Amino acid sequence: MSETTGVKKGELLLKVRGLSKNFGGVRAVIGVDFDLHQGELLGLIGPNGSGKTTLANLITGFIKPSEGRVEYRGKNITGLMPYRIARLGIARTFQMAKPFADLPAFKNIVIPLFSPRVRGLSGGRYGDRDSVAKDLLEDVGFERDSSVTFKAAGSLPHGYLKRLELAKCLALRADLIILDELFSGLSIAELASIVPIIEKMMMEGKTIIMIEHRLRELFRIADRVIVLNFGQIIADGKPSEVMESDEVKHAYLGTED
Amino acid sequence: MKQKRRERIDRGIKVRSDDIFALTSYREFLYVSVPPVAPIILLLALPLILPLYWQKVLITTAVFAILALSWDFLVTVGMVSLGQALFFGVGAYLAGYFDLRFGLPIWTTIPLATLMGGLISAILLLPVLRLRGVYFSMVTLVLPLMFERTIEATGWLGGTEGLTGLKSFSNIWVECYLIVIVLLLVFFGFRRLVTTDYGLVLKAINNNDRAVMSGGINIYWMKAQALFITGSIGAFCGAFMTHVYMFVGMPVFALDYSILPLASAVVGGMGSFAGSLLGAFILVPLSEALRGIGGLRTVIYAISLVVFIVAIPEGIFHYVQRKYQQFERWATVDN
Numbered sequence: 001m002s003e004t005t006g007v008k009k010g011e012l013l014l015k016v017r018g019l020s021k022n023f024g025g026v027r028a029v030i031g032v033d034f035d036l037h038q039g040e041l042l043g044l045i046g047p048n049g050s051g052k053t054t055l056a057n058l059i060t061g062f063i064k065p066s067e068g069r070v071e072y073r074g075k076n077i078t079g080l081m082p083y084r085i086a087r088l089g090i091a092r093t094f095q096m097a098k099p100f101a102d103l104p105a106f107k108n109i110v111i112p113l114f115s116p117r118v119r120g121l122s123g124g125r126y127g128d129r130d131s132v133a134k135d136l137l138e139d140v141g142f143e144r145d146s147s148v149t150f151k152a153a154g155s156l157p158h159g160y161l162k163r164l165e166l167a168k169c170l171a172l173r174a175d176l177i178i179l180d181e182l183f184s185g186l187s188i189a190e191l192a193s194i195v196p197i198i199e200k201m202m203m204e205g206k207t208i209i210m211i212e213h214r215l216r217e218l219f220r221i222a223d224r225v226i227v228l229n230f231g232q233i234i235a236d237g238k239p240s241e242v243m244e245s246d247e248v249k250h251a252y253l254g255t256e257d
Numbered sequence: 258m259k260q261k262r263r264e265r266i267d268r269g270i271k272v273r274s275d276d277i278f279a280l281t282s283y284r285e286f287l288y289v290s291v292p293p294v295a296p297i298i299l300l301l302a303l304p305l306i307l308p309l310y311w312q313k314v315l316i317t318t319a320v321f322a323i324l325a326l327s328w329d330f331l332v333t334v335g336m337v338s339l340g341q342a343l344f345f346g347v348g349a350y351l352a353g354y355f356d357l358r359f360g361l362p363i364w365t366t367i368p369l370a371t372l373m374g375g376l377i378s379a380i381l382l383l384p385v386l387r388l389r390g391v392y393f394s395m396v397t398l399v400l401p402l403m404f405e406r407t408i409e410a411t412g413w414l415g416g417t418e419g420l421t422g423l424k425s426f427s428n429i430w431v432e433c434y435l436i437v438i439v440l441l442l443v444f445f446g447f448r449r450l451v452t453t454d455y456g457l458v459l460k461a462i463n464n465n466d467r468a469v470m471s472g473g474i475n476i477y478w479m480k481a482q483a484l485f486i487t488g489s490i491g492a493f494c495g496a497f498m499t500h501v502y503m504f505v506g507m508p509v510f511a512l513d514y515s516i517l518p519l520a521s522a523v524v525g526g527m528g529s530f531a532g533s534l535l536g537a538f539i540l541v542p543l544s545e546a547l548r549g550i551g552g553l554r555t556v557i558y559a560i561s562l563v564v565f566i567v568a569i570p571e572g573i574f575h576y577v578q579r580k581y582q583q584f585e586r587w588a589t590v591d592n
Contacts, residue, residue, distance in 0.1 A: 114457075
């Protein structure tokens with residue numbers, strides 16, 4: 001399976017070896033190996049409960065692995081605290097988009113702008129974080145100076161919440177971005193406006209892992225897809241190739257007879 | 258179907274006095290400037306007009322108000338403390354110890370106790386920073402009681418006798434004005450702090466700590482800083498009272514110092530700091546005024562507490578603020 005790795009673009013960014021996680025007796029992730037190169041857009045798919053989100057949590061440090069290691073730019077990041085991993089440049093969104101509900105939308109972006117990573121990158125103080133936050137929101141499709149930017153984040157429509165999550169990742173100036181079910185619950189129109197944002201991020205050289213259930217939309221932009229089932233990788237390759245595999249068809253769609 | 262329902266509308270004067278337009282007439286100017294300025298003038302004038310007994314009550318009230326403010330601050334970071342007595346007691350004993358053991362003057366013992374008390378409180382609670390909600394609260398509740406029993410059992414720091422013969426302030430005016438000025442500094446300091454980006458991050462930790470962590474921020478370090486701030490403020494109160502009473506003993510770890518600040522913040526209204534201030538200035542003098550009643554004092558006090566909380570669950574401050582800014586009317590709505 002691993003010989004059919006997708007298009008390799010840049011340097012090796014993420015190296016995952018033998019990553020496993022047991023929750024009591026449940027083996028959520030079992031011996032996962034894969035490499036990710038700079039500039040790739042990797043789709044991570046699989047049936048519900050196949051360990052996709054657990055894998056994301058293992059990489060970003062929210063869960064400590066039972067076994068295995070994760071390397072980012074050649075540095076071992078296994079078991080580091082989530083904020084340390086984030087500071088190295090790995091940002092993520094969460095499956096349930098939970099904003100800082102009481103704060104105005106743009107103030108949500110101020111939080112990652114406050115992190116030592118961003119302060120360090122820009123040399124000392126970041127300047128006026130509020131205006132930088134508003135710029136970032138504009139990048140993800142909040143209309144400039146519209147009232148949406150100033151509304152309490154808790155009252156934003158679903159589509160805007162997803163963009164807010166994207167803006168948080170951009171604010172961190174992350175190189176690797178893990179998007180957990182970004183497309184879920186979005187209308188066709190909202191998708192049509194959010195896909196170009198991702199394409200723009202790719203053009204800027206970001207590396208992206210997308211955990212998705214909406215395969216049609218994912219396959220249009222993904223370079224490579226990894227299919228998980230019961231915590232194991234059952235296929236890894238170009239989207240078109242992967243879906244031809246009998247094992248994937250069986251796991252993902254059930255047996256078609 | 259037509260239905261009647263109450264609707265709330267901003268008062269004209271509130272809308273008119275937003276931003277720079279407040280300067281266009283005296284009425285509008287007073288409308289925006291009286292709420293922040295009145296408490297300052299009142300607090301500074303109170304020591305001048307009160308008799309000696311009520312000056313002492315003012316000192317106690319101000320101490321509880323400061324403890325309530327610091328409790329409210331911890332809540333904005335998502336830490337519900339049931340143990341302000343820990344901060345208070347640590348500061349009180351530190352000041353007493355520095356005074357008795359090294360003979361340091363008051364103006365040295367209080368700053369030292371403030372800083373060290375903040376440090377000790379933060380370090381003591383470091384292991385439980387990962388705990389959330391009620392688990393954190395339980396630990397804070399137990400710690401001061403543990404200190405109390407330790408001092409009782411081992412006889413350290415004067416044991417049950419306490420430390421006596423400590424230095425006092427030169428006169429009651431110094432006591433009154435020191436505590437009132439610190440109260441105002443803490444109050445406006447906190448109001449300012451929570452609007453900065455730093456305060457924003459603290460609030461966000463309460464909101465969704467996982468998202469803050471994925472923003473590359475060490476939430477445990479931030480929480481430790483918040484604990485240090487709260488701890489030093491509590492320790493200041495303790496050190497101050499030690500020198501007011503010229504004595505420090507086990508009661509500094511009593512439940513009163515944990516519960517009364519909490520009650521003040523809840524009765525006054527949480528999350529605004531003004532509520533905590535207001536709450537303390539209602540509850541503590543009320544408790545003093547009821548002293549004449551005798552045995553039923555606690556009962557009446559408890560009943561009035563319940564009445565406040567049931568009648569105005571949002572807190573007195575938020576209620577008053579709403580009335581100040583909005584009026585209500587009946588509106589007919591189509592259903």
